[in-house]
Structure formats: C-alpha cells, structure tokens
Amino acid sequence: MSEGISEEKASAASAALRISGLDVDYVAERGSTRVLSGVELELPQGKILGLVGESGSGKSTTIRAALRLLGGNARVRGSVEVCGADVYGSSPGELRKLRAEQVALIQQDPHNSLNPVRRIGPSMCERLVRVRGVDRAMALDKAETMLAAVGIRNPGRCLSQFPHQLSGGMLQRVVIAAGLMADPRLILADEATSALDVSTQAEVLGLIAEQQRSRNLAVLFVTHDLHLAASMCDTVTVMYGGRVVESLAGRDLFDTAEDPYTRGLLQATPILGGTR
Numbered sequence: 001m002s003e004g005i006s007e008e009k010a011s012a013a014s015a016a017l018r019i020s021g022l023d024v025d026y027v028a029e030r031g032s033t034r035v036l037s038g039v040e041l042e043l044p045q046g047k048i049l050g051l052v053g054e055s056g057s058g059k060s061t062t063i064r065a066a067l068r069l070l071g072g073n074a075r076v077r078g079s080v081e082v083c084g085a086d087v088y089g090s091s092p093g094e095l096r097k098l099r100a101e102q103v104a105l106i107q108q109d110p111h112n113s114l115n116p117v118r119r120i121g122p123s124m125c126e127r128l129v130r131v132r133g134v135d136r137a138m139a140l141d142k143a144e145t146m147l148a149a150v151g152i153r154n155p156g157r158c159l160s161q162f163p164h165q166l167s168g169g170m171l172q173r174v175v176i177a178a179g180l181m182a183d184p185r186l187i188l189a190d191e192a193t194s195a196l197d198v199s200t201q202a203e204v205l206g207l208i209a210e211q212q213r214s215r216n217l218a219v220l221f222v223t224h225d226l227h228l229a230a231s232m233c234d235t236v237t238v239m240y241g242g243r244v245v246e247s248l249a250g251r252d253l254f255d256t257a258e259d260p261y262t263r264g265l266l267q268a269t270p271i272l273g274g275t276r
C-alpha cells in the first residue's frame with residue numbers, strides 16, 4: 001500500500017464529522033420541499049471547518065441533521081457519522097449517549113440552550129449525572145472548574161444563579177462551559193457569537209479557539225462573517241440553495257475562490273477602512 005493511501009485512510013478514520021450525500025426534504029400535506037441536496041462534509045479531529053452562505057442556504061439544517069434533531073416532518077437520506085458512529089443507524093439510547101458525550105451544540109441565542117427556571121449548576125450537571133451516572137457533588141465541582149476556565153469571575157456564585165441574572169455574553173460562556181462538561185470531541189457552533197456585542201464576540205471567539213487548540217477539538221463553525229471564517233477556519237465550505245458550492249482552505253478563501261456564487265459573496269463582504 002502506498003504511503004499516500006495509508007495517510008488518507010488515517011485521516012478518514014479520525015474524522016469527527018463525516019456527512020455523505022445528505023438530502024433533506026420537509027414533507028407537508030401539499031407536497032415536499034427539498035432543503036438540502038447531496039451535502040458532503042468532512043471535518044477531521046482537531047480542525048475547524050467554517051460553513052458560510054446566505055440566509056436560508058441550509059447551514060442550520062445541516063447542523064441539526066448531523067445530530068438527528070430535525071422534526072418529524074423531515075425526510076433524511078444519506079449518511080452522517082459523528083466520531084465514527086452512524087447517527088441514523090443508532091438506537092435512541094446510543095444517540096442520546098453520542099450527543100451527551102461527544103458533541104457540544106452552541107447556538108445563537110444562549111437563552112434557548114438553558115432552562116430558564118433552573119439554576120445554572122443543576123443545568124450544567126444534568127447530562128453528566130443522568131447519562132454518565134457521575135456523582136452530583138463531583139459534577140458540581142467540575143462545573144465550577146469549567147466556569148472558571150471560560151472566564152466567569154465568581155463561578156461558585158454563578159452555579160446558584162438563574163439564566164436571566166446573567167448578561168448575554170456571560171450566558172454564552174456558561175453554554176460553552178456546559179458543552180465542555182462531558183469532554184466532547186466535536187463542537188457545532190451555529191452563529192454562536194452573532195447575538196453578542198462586538199467586544200464580547202471577540203472574547204467568546206477567542207475562548208472557542210483556545211478550547212479548540214488545548215483540547216484538540218473539531219469545530220464546525222457557522223458564520224456570516226467571511227473574514228472571520230477565513231482567519232479562523234482550516235477549511236471553509238460555501239453553501240447555496242441547500243448544496244455545497246465549494247470547499248477551500250480558509251487562508252486561501254479570498255484569493256482562490258472560483259465559483260461565481262462564492263466570488264459574489266466575497267465581493268459583497270465589506271472591509272473596514274477601504275476598498276478591496
């Protein structure tokens with residue numbers, strides 16, 4: 001076997017997320033609507049993949065389909081592997097375990113990720129205690145450590161607070177800390193910083209990047225900010241109309257994009273302090 005082929009096999013084996021030929025249709029009484037067609041993505045462990053494209057191009061649907069979180073009216077074809085597990089071939093119990101142990105989902109509005117009437121401590125510990133059977137006191141200790149790691153100044157106090165008592169930036173840090181509680185291998189960040197002000201955005205992005213590096217995480221990073229995608233991501237995949245248009249190295253995004261849609265998207269991207 002040639003060295004090239006064995007390297008290819010090693011990288012294929014270590015993919016944190018692999019999506020092949022993914023079609024999604026939403027079925028209604030009057031017929032069905034195709035929202036994803038033949039989507040292909042491969043995210044190796046330890047890498048950051050940016051997903052960009054105009055509103056409605058299918059980015060969030062791709063993320064939700066990857067975790068089998070689409071509603072009952074969605075018809076899904078194709079295959080999704082998360083950390084080697086076949087998402088659509090898993091039993092409900094296996095799927096719950098996979099989601100709880102391998103993946104952190106960070107969405108745009110942190111309020112949607114936390115139960116508004118539960119204190120932060122029990123919310124953060126729930127998955128670890130329920131799915132993994134970790135002792136509650138140990139889980140609370142870990143939650144306190146994780147809150148400190150994401151820059152919460154008084155983690156002990158934070159554990160006893162309710163979500164509405166924290167600012168949006170603080171709450172998004174809590175969601176990240178909660179997602180990291182089970183030591184996941186994959187972060188799915190769907191516009192995780194879009195609802196935050198610019199300086200908080202930068203801090204939370206720095207935090208995601210730092211956690212990605214120190215824990216060798218794979219990150220699927222959905223954003224509308226092409227400059228951010230180019231600077232932060234190893235690879236950037238462009239979607240349009242439910243299809244993947246092209247995938248490029250992040251550092252080459254602005255120079256080598258060939259597809260007319262990608263070029264249009266790049267040209268429509270404002271740059272501060274001048275013209276391109």
Ligand SMILES: Nc1ncnc2c1ncn2[C@@H]1O[C@H](COP(=O)(O)OP(=O)(O)OP(=O)(O)O)[C@@H](O)[C@H]1O
Nearest residue numbers: 026033035053054055056057058059060061062071
């Ligand atoms: N439950 C649903 N039933 C029918 N169509 C849906 C449903 N959810 C999403 N869609 C459609 O799927 C398409 C893709 O939506 P999606 O939310 O994935 O886009 P997006 O790229 O994440 O957009 P944005 O950048 O605005 O978040 C859209 O046309 C949307 O209207």
Ligand SMILES: [Mg+2]
Nearest residue numbers: 059060061190
């Ligand atoms: Mg979306």
